[in-house]
Amino acid sequence: MPAASKSSEAQTPIDSPERHRLPVLLRRAWYGLNQAFRRRIQHTGLTPDQFTVLRNLQEAGATGLNQSQLTERMSSDPNTIASLVDRMNKAGVLDRQPDPNDRRAYILRINAMGRKKYAEARRIAIDLQSSVMASVPDAEQARLLEQLSTVADACFEAAEKSPRK
Template identity: 50%
Template sequence: MVRVFAFANAMIPTRMNSAFRPRARPVASAAMPAPSPSPGARRTPPPGGCPTGASPRRLPPLLRRAWFSLNQAFRRRIAHLGLTPDQYTALRLLAEGGPAGVRQRALTPLMSSDPNTIAALLERMEKAGWVRRRPEPEDRRARHVTLTRAGWRRFEQAREIALALQAEVLAVLPARARVTFLARLERVAEACRAAAEKPSRFDAPPR
């Protein structure tokens, strides 16, 4: 945190020549009330009821702060396993897919990522011995991804840490409110996804 210190007192001279002394301003009396600001100078609150410059609780910064802090905490706690949060997410999705595994292309929307990023992520995990990729029978260019035994063990180790961290964070809420909070947060996440998929008049025209 950057702290700013003011040294204004050290810059004020001890004496001032009378020729350069500022003239005293007249003090408004009861007979001369101070002028009231014009109606045009008043601030009009924007939609939402919060005046400009205020610090209301807004969704984007709250989501960003929560996600960034949670991601950093989880990253530190699983670092000794050689995992990253993204790699754990991939392990979890593959574990939820069961022994049959998951198509590589299906991981892209599930992880809110792009195909190139997912391919690079799985390549590193394959080299670590956590996943296995094989061509799809109907499309040799596509890949099917499954967990190895080492991948299952790594996932189970990291899952315990993830559940403990979730319990630690949700402990700030009453027990009865946690399920409701997660359900409402899921609705907010779905609304965000719908907003992202909704076309905008500012979108570039298709080529």
């Protein structure tokens, strides 16, 4: 960005419509990516959230995850995850079994049908990411992802420091 432009932007209030506002840009990027992914995986019968559940269960391996762990990994709330898991269990893409260490909890594991759907949707996710990242010069892609990771960490840190009701 030219120095004059940077200087004038620094003098413009952070919430001014003339500035590139972080929340607006992040939401717009997320919404576009999520909609593109939703449309591309629709034929698999999965939603982006269901894909994310399957990805987390795949990464957890044979030990699986309980719903609390999944809720934490997905930065969601327990009721949303419980509803999502119920639908996915009924659809036959994951198994839910009582946790032998906690009678109130369930262990979730991806099953064969879930692995098949996950593999198909994962290929689509990788292709979509490659397509989107192609809009950024190769030499800048790693730096962009590092910066987004830094911003994401700062957002979570701000959330942790914020009072809860």
